[in-house]
Amino acid sequence: SQQGEEDPQALSIQEGENATMNCSYKTSINNLQWYRQNSGRGLVHLILIRSNEREKHSGRLRVTLDTSKKSSSLLITASRAADTASYFCATAPYYGNNRLAFGKGNQVVVIP
């Protein structure tokens, strides 16, 4: 299985602080993606990083990928209360089988 495994499971921070969460996976991937889920809603795609990329930025988000360690991290800078959500990583397998494998998710609570 290529299921991602985020770490830590839950994070509580003050508004303005940075939040970092990690994801590890087990097999070769084509790309790795991060999603956000607000309580009781569907997932929203945040950022995709390909296996030949090491770092990617999107607004206040910074994603790194280390294929040698089979791990990725998501950094949210200058967090806001609206960033309170669960964050999931998902891996797209290198060898095609048409599906994303999701991790268990990190719950992030940003305290105003």
Place this chain on the structure above:
Amino acid sequence: SQTIHQWPATLVQPVGSPLSLECTVEGTSNPNLYWYRQAAGRGLQLLFYSVGIGQISSEVPQNLSASRPQDRQFILSSKKLLLSDSGFYLCAWSVSQDTEAFFGQGTRLTVV
């Protein structure tokens, strides 16, 4: 632009009753379609995915089935619900396995 519709938003069904959840996608052709289940506070479990009409792959043997009668329609069914079928069901689509997935708003199913 592309949109995904999933309904109903919530559903309470007695044990042993049938189930039909529907998902439709607009604005794209031949999407990859997915059904996921999310238990409370857990990650996403892929149930079924489809790369074309009538082509369904099952990830987890269980009490559920899926069908794709039209290119942009994906249906999740059960003949007799079990208590363990309770959960949050999410439909999603993607252009291919290595692109981002777009999720519906989910169906909260409670089997009583």
